[in-house]
């Protein structure tokens with residue numbers, strides 16, 4: 001039986017725009033109200049995903065969510081025809097309308113936390129959609145995320161789906177963006193590392209002063225319980241609150257792991273030394289901690305370039321490749337670091353750069369765009385095969401984007417009823433292409 005890591009990338013939806021919705025995410029705030037190009041955004045994402053498929057990785061695609069989210073607008077009291085709902089929301093609650101139009105489900109690292117069957121007591125793959133309660137525009141994602149995941153990983157012999165955690169700040173959960181699995185081989189039991197921003201129920205605990213800590217210890221512990229992990233294969237680490245205050249709003253902006261490598265910034269964690277010792281004790285065998293010093297890459301450069309929001313992947317020869325945004329190549333300090341890294345004696349032997357600037361301008365790098373699922377052959381055979389990216393799906397999705405997407409979108413365009421029609425037409429067709437069934441509210 002073969003074991004491997006599959007990556008499921010979020011397809012950028014037709015309403016991709018820059019609305020400045022994410023306080024604490026520097027790029028989102030800096031690019032607010034710029035013109036976005038949804039067509040280019042979707043194609044950049046597909047290009048990256050296809051390149052990975054061509055490298056021999058198992059690569060899937062997750063459908064975008066229904067936006068504008070008329071269901072939420074009606075739930076908060078806007079009524080009438082769809083057009084009237086949009087017009088009233090634009091006039092009376094423009095910020096809420098913007099939140100209900102975000103294409104943020106593209107960042108599937110925040111879709112869910114996934115524990116592979118090798119780690120769980122019942123030998124099944126466990127999924128918990130993230131509740132994303134810290135941001136209004138993201139808090140409306142989990143229900144549909146769960147529907148989409150269930151439509152793909154439907155076989156209950158292999159897959160277990162949990163409800164998202166209670167919708168309260170004590171259980172703020174941002175999914176796999178704060179979760180890394182380390183292991184020797186994908187099929188061996190690994191150590192699941194949960195990085196949290198704050199301990200919500202302990203007023204004495206340290207926390208950031210300026211920006212929100214979106215992930216709580218309480219949420220991470222709940223996920224570990226639900227996924228039936230135990231103490232021997234979990235480690236909980238607090239993210240350094242000082243870096244959250246400098247724009248590191250998720251752990252995947254400051255650290256990334258794959259198999260027996262943890263690539264992280266010197267300032268990423270609280271209590272780093274003791275936590276790395278704990279990981280070493282729980283994960284038997286060889287382990288590489290690649291720590292990037294501030295003297296070589298400042299926090300500011302890490303946040304700007306997204307050096308750590310890279311995908312660290314194992315190639316068929318067992319060596320590792322970093323999938324980086326072109327922003328890393330454009331940042332002299334980061335480029336120099338990556339060039340040097342390739343000369344060192346570590347499993348990382350290659351860096352590939354991809355232009356995902358449309359997503360980057362909202363604070364989403366290559367690693368934000370994907371949800372990792374470590375699987376085996378039998379599990380892969382049990383999923384909906386129509387979401388796996390091959391030449392045929394790539395061609396069909398590009399043609400679908402060309403047919404339905406705009407190449408310019410401003411926040412002011414979000415109330416345009418025609419955009420709603422375009423989005424629904426596109427998504428309806430997509431569910432047929434990917435054989436998803438009726439996952440959207442407007443189809444029910």
Ligand SMILES: N=C(N)NCCC[C@H](NC(=O)CCC(=O)O)C(=O)O
Pocket residue numbers: 017018019020021022025028029102104107109110135138177250252253309362363364365367368
């Ligand atoms: N690091 C990971 N895993 N994900 C990145 C998510 C970016 C996303 N940006 C936004 O939601 C901006 C939307 C806007 O401003 O229009 C967020 O902050 O939640």
